[in-house]
Amino acid sequence: MSKPVVAIVGRPNVGKSTLFNVLAGETISIVKDTPGVTRDRIYADCTWLNMNFTLIDTGGIEPDTSDVILSQMREQAEIAIATADVIVFIVDVRQGLVDADTKVADMLRKSRKPVVLAVNKVDSYEKFGNDVYEFYNLGIGDPVPVSAASRLGIGDLLDEVVKYFDCAKLEEEEDERPRIAVVGKPNVGKSSIINKLLGENRVIVSDIAGTTRDAVDTEIIHDGTPYVFIDTAGLRRKSKIHEELERYSIIRTVTAVERADIVVVVIDAKEGVTEQDAKIAGIAHERGKGIIVAVNKWDAIEKNDKTIYEYTNKLKEILSFIPYAEYLFVSAATGQRLPKLFEVIDAVRQNQNLRVSTGVLNEIMAEAVAMQQPPSDKGKRLKIYYMTQVAVKPPTFVAFVNDKELMHFSYVRYLENQIRSAFGFRGTSLKFVIRERKEKDQ
Known part of the structure; x- marks a missing residue:
């Protein structure tokens, strides 16, 4: 199943990137050995309430602009809007409702996509609470007050976003x-x-x-x-x-x-x-x-x-x-x-879509471990208790070990190579999840 795509849009300097970084949190993983995965990523994988989605940060939309860069950023934002399942539209409570916000809102209405309106920089409800109401004038639903910088209201915002996921994906799911x-x-x-x-x-x-x-x-x-x-x-x-x-x-x-x-x-x-x-x-x-x-x-x-x-x-x-x-x-x-x-x-x-039975998988793993000893550190050696396949597309394996820190990237790759030489899996990537179980859990 493809993950829903959520795009963050709004005019420049309302705090899109700050919100993006807060939502993406620690989930922006820099994958080793993969070219082109930079730290200034404009997309990230996020999870909320067990729902996974892809988050996209768009350039600031200046609705009427002759500046080449800005107008091209607007075009890119339009692409993000067209390809997104849900749109988070950010406005700034301190600047109040400005003309450009209304124009962005018109663009979003035309897209007929679900829109969640986030009023940013509300770091005190006492101080800015009433100013949030002004944004009802945009006519795109209830504003959600948040402060990306102080991380306030983020949960409420995500709750609103994930409400729209089911309907968006069901059609494609049946396909x-x-x-x-x-x-x-x-x-x-x-x-x-x-x-x-x-x-x-x-x-x-x-x-x-x-x-x-x-x-x-x-x-x-x-x-x-x-x-x-x-x-x-x-x-x-x-x-x-x-x-x-x-x-x-x-x-x-x-x-x-x-x-x-x-x-x-x-x-x-x-x-x-x-x-x-x-x-x-x-x-x-x-x-x-x-x-x-x-x-x-x-x-x-x-x-x-x-x-x-x-x-x-x-x-x-x-x-x-x-x-x-x-x-x-x-x-x-x-x-x-x-x-x-x-x-x-x-x-x-x-x-x-290939599934490997747990029994066969563990035989291969035992053989692999016998051929190449797992890494050790300060006298402590990695133990792999067992491995099981938990998903397909891509085939995903969970390995239970005594200490996650000892499971080096290179050893995971070695195990992957052993599994591949036994089952092929040509053309598809494999995913490995390492879980820790202490000796006493056995």
């Missing part, structure tokens, strides 16, 4: 069709690939309601099985004034990846893997999706019998943080190997 996001830089041929697949399968393109001009869902039926392809307008190249915006253009990719089961990262064969490609793959990896790397324009490469082998090795070296990814060399122009994409998608889906 059993595999969802594939086709992502990559501009001009690598994402749309051409989808159009070619469509041409060969001759299906009417359906614009599914709720998708924006930036992400169009297309249903393609192949051998009687329907697949939903999510096409994203690519990430733009950096130019000096757009550095700030570059962070926001990644929103499209994040939301497309979030809604997908499998991500096809399209790379230009002539260019090879760029830093931006690695960043996109990093987002998919971090979110536990199935990953297929499609090298497009393969027809334009001079080849001998070793070309694919050498090229794959080069790619694997750069994308070493996704050793499980499947690789496919295609040409949207000639249609070469494109039909094979469905085979690979089916195989990855199967792996994403």
